[in-house]
Amino acid sequence: MQDLLRRYGPGLTGLISLLVAFWLVMLVIVPNITLFEQSFRPYLPVTEVGGPRDIYSFNNYLKVFDGDVTKTFFGHEYRIPVHVLTFSLTIWYSILVTITCFAIAYPLAFYLAKVVSPKSLPTLFLLLFVPLWVSEVLRAFAWWIILALKGPLNALLLFIGAIDKPVRWIVDYDAVMVGLVYTYVLFMLFPIYNAISSLDTNQIEAADDLGAPWWKIHLRIVMPHAKPGIASGSVMVFMLSAGSLLVPSILGSTTSQWFTQTIDQWFKDALDWNTASAYAFLLLILCTVFVSFAMWVFKVKLSDIAK
Amino acid sequence: MSAGIDLENVCCDFGSFRAVDTANVSIQPGEFFSFLGPSGCGKTTILRMISGFIDPTEGQIRIGGKDMKGQRPNQRPTALIFQNLALFPLMPIWENITFGLEVRGVDKVTRRAKAEELLRLVDLPGAGDKMVSQLSGGQKQRVAIARALAVEPAVMLLDEPLSALDLKLRQHMRAELRAIQKRTGVTFIYITHDQGEALAMSDRVGVMSQGRIQQIADPRDIYNNPVNGFVASFVGENNIFEGKAAAPSEGLAGFETAHGTFRARLAPDAVGKAVKLYVRPEHTVLTAKAGKENSVPVTITEVSFEGAFITVHGIGDSGKTITAEIRNDGSATVPDVGAKLHASFDAARASLLPDANVRA
Ligand SMILES: Nc1ncnc2c1ncn2[C@@H]1O[C@H](COP(=O)(O)OP(=O)(O)O)[C@@H](O)[C@H]1O
Numbered sequence: 010m011q012d013l014l015r016r017y018g019p020g021l022t023g024l025i026s027l028l029v030a031f032w033l034v035m036l037v038i039v040p041n042i043t044l045f046e047q048s049f050r051p052y053l054p055v056t057e058v059g060g061p062r063d064i065y066s067f068n069n070y071l072k073v074f075d076g077d078v079t080k081t082f083f084g085h086e087y088r089i090p091v092h093v094l095t096f097s098l099t100i101w102y103s104i105l106v107t108i109t110c111f112a113i114a115y116p117l118a119f120y121l122a123k124v125v126s127p128k129s130l131p132t133l134f135l136l137l138f139v140p141l142w143v144s145e146v147l148r149a150f151a152w153w154i155i156l157a158l159k160g161p162l163n164a165l166l167l168f169i170g171a172i173d174k175p176v177r178w179i180v181d182y183d184a185v186m187v188g189l190v191y192t193y194v195l196f197m198l199f200p201i202y203n204a205i206s207s208l209d210t211n212q213i214e215a216a217d218d219l220g221a222p223w224w225k226i227h228l229r230i231v232m233p234h235a236k237p238g239i240a241s242g243s244v245m246v247f248m249l250s251a252g253s254l255l256v257p258s259i260l261g262s263t264t265s266q267w268f269t270q271t272i273d274q275w276f277k278d279a280l281d282w283n284t285a286s287a288y289a290f291l292l293l294i295l296c297t298v299f300v301s302f303a304m305w306v307f308k309v310k311l312s313d314i315a316k
Numbered sequence: 317m318s319a320g321i322d323l324e325n326v327c328c329d330f331g332s333f334r335a336v337d338t339a340n341v342s343i344q345p346g347e348f349f350s351f352l353g354p355s356g357c358g359k360t361t362i363l364r365m366i367s368g369f370i371d372p373t374e375g376q377i378r379i380g381g382k383d384m385k386g387q388r389p390n391q392r393p394t395a396l397i398f399q400n401l402a403l404f405p406l407m408p409i410w411e412n413i414t415f416g417l418e419v420r421g422v423d424k425v426t427r428r429a430k431a432e433e434l435l436r437l438v439d440l441p442g443a444g445d446k447m448v449s450q451l452s453g454g455q456k457q458r459v460a461i462a463r464a465l466a467v468e469p470a471v472m473l474l475d476e477p478l479s480a481l482d483l484k485l486r487q488h489m490r491a492e493l494r495a496i497q498k499r500t501g502v503t504f505i506y507i508t509h510d511q512g513e514a515l516a517m518s519d520r521v522g523v524m525s526q527g528r529i530q531q532i533a534d535p536r537d538i539y540n541n542p543v544n545g546f547v548a549s550f551v552g553e554n555n556i557f558e559g560k561a562a563a564p565s566e567g568l569a570g571f572e573t574a575h576g577t578f579r580a581r582l583a584p585d586a587v588g589k590a591v592k593l594y595v596r597p598e599h600t601v602l603t604a605k606a607g608k609e610n611s612v613p614v615t616i617t618e619v620s621f622e623g624a625f626i627t628v629h630g631i632g633d634s635g636k637t638i639t640a641e642i643r644n645d646g647s648a649t650v651p652d653v654g655a656k657l658h659a660s661f662d663a664a665r666a667s668l669l670p671d672a673n674v675r676a
């Protein structure tokens with residue numbers, strides 16, 4: 010702040026501060042607080058808003074426990090509220106997406122950071138970035154086309170003889186997983202790439218010289234060093250996946266339901282903004298709790314991720 | 317356990333650039349051998365070829381008589397100490413030291429004990445639970461040595477390990493390293509650009525320039541009988557005269573210069589080559605009267621007191637500057653600036669040497 014004052018004088022500094030404050034308060038805090046406040050009030054006809062029935066309660070939040078469905082899990086039958094099930098599946102598949110992204114991004118990041126000659130790096134990065142220039146909607150639809158029953162993937166597999174009749178790919182959560190991994194893998198790649206780049210190559214050679222096999226070098230030297238990058242990549246991919254609406258909507262099957270789709274339905278189909286807000290905050294809070302828990306398990310500090 | 321190392325016609329090319337050219341050297345088991353040379357002369361490249369990180373373009377490397385072709389670094393009985401040490405900052409010291417044992421599947425209790433034993437060897441007892449960042453430069457150095465010794469290598473390869481330390485510590489660590497080498501009996505191959513370090517520590521020294529080994533000899537020979545001008549200049553100071561050599565007799569040859577005709581040693585293999593005369597300042601004496609031979613009249617321009625010795629600079633009639641070193645033991649009078657004296661040297665102490673052996 011002192012620095013800004015010295016550099017730009019009081020006039021410009023005041024203007025910058027005002028604009029930042031406006032952006033923060035009017036465009037971020039106020040809408041969110043409004044929704045947060047609404048989430049505790051019941052959904053009422055306009056005439057009754059502010060009336061005697063308009064009181065604060067947790068009822069909107071408790072709606073996730075309404076409406077049980079029966080499911081079997083390893084032959085064991087149990088009843089579970091449908092929205093809790095959707096939420097659990099969203100978290101579960103987001104974890105799978107995060108793990109898959111890591112499995113793809115880590116070797117690639119290591120390859121880019123330590124194996125590739127610096128001369129070919131710009132080309133490789135360009136190749137990685139090009140898909141990002143295409144809109145997310147188009148990319149999701151592209152996958153929908155690729156994975157379609159009569160789409161190019163099945164055609165190719167049939168042609169080379171890997172399968173003998175078309176496979177239904179867009180089933181359950183499979184296509185959603187593919188779409189989410191494809192959309193968010195770069196968010197995993199870059200933090201890990203950055204972290205591995207900062208590792209002194211001599212440390213890898215020292216471990217090699219001391220007799221360590223390649224997997225031990227990764228486990229003991231490269232991964233611990235890249236941990237902050239892995240953590241921030243994982244948090245990003247997980248949060249983005251759990252909060253994604255577009256990909257599950259486009260690539261979802263008849264049997265898949267993402268929690269964001271449920272929220273969307275409260276907003277758009279039921280026009281019940283109060284419950285929709287409650288669900289949205291529930292997702293945010295529970296994901297934050299989950300991420301904090303995961304960070305505690307893996308002994309990652311918040312300051313590591315901020316790096 | 318220790319092993320000898322043989323390099324036979326070893327070359328290393330980076331693209332069209334030849335970083336190491338036809339290196340031939342035979343290092344004895346248990347020897348302390350140094351490669352000495354200026355930065356960029358190919359020392360690190362030689363070390364990385366011995367440890368297996370680079371393959372020689374040509375030639376053969378043998379360790380303990382065994383050809384190392386195709387052997388990965390982790391299959392060679394060598395341990396490399398990196399120029400920047402490359403300790404593992406996320407592990408405590410004891411895990412650093414026993415990392416090589418960990419990958420061999422040694423259990424934790426044994427490793428802990430081994431770490432303590434090695435820490436005592438390098439004079440750092442009880443430091444096992446500290447982190448790398450808590451240690452000073454000299455202590456990190458010792459940890460790096462302990463880590464390399466832990467895998468019981470037959471050969472230790474050290475890449476300018478003392479260059480990051482301050483002068484006092486460097487001198488202390490010299491003695492320490494030498495003592496550790498004597499105690500363990502491991503072959504040490506030591507790289508440095510500091511001639512004092514190489515001469516003080518080594519059994520033998522290989523002096524390098526531009527990818528070529530110029531001379532391999534024990535430190536005294538390197539200093540007293542350099543084979544060419546590069547070696548003579550790299551390991552010490554010289555008064556250098558340009559001129560033309562006549563045919564030698566009994567190893568001494570006449571040498572015609574612009575400052576008079578001198579006599580100096582001429583090695584048989586330097587006969588017929590273009591040579592210069594090299595004589596060390598400590599072999600240059602200043603007297604009131606002209607000497608019998610190899611004498612130049614000089615006027616003293618500067619006298620600088622260095623402690624154990626005094627450096628005297630003078631200028632000859634022909635404009636040639638000459639440096640002499642007088643020991644500060646009262647055996648010689650220290651001249652004043654402006655004094656007119658004669659600088660002379662013994663023919664047996666002066667050498668006629670060709671320039672460095674380099675690519676045309
Ligand atoms: N990987 C490499 N690629 C290209 N040139 C290299 C490489 N490594 C070293 N060189 C070159 O080889 C020469 C010798 O390098 P090096 O062995 O590191 O010298 P020193 O250790 O004696 O300072 C230098 O000119 C250096 O630029």
Ligand SMILES: [Mg+2]
Pocket residue numbers: 359360399475
């Ligand atoms: Mg070097």
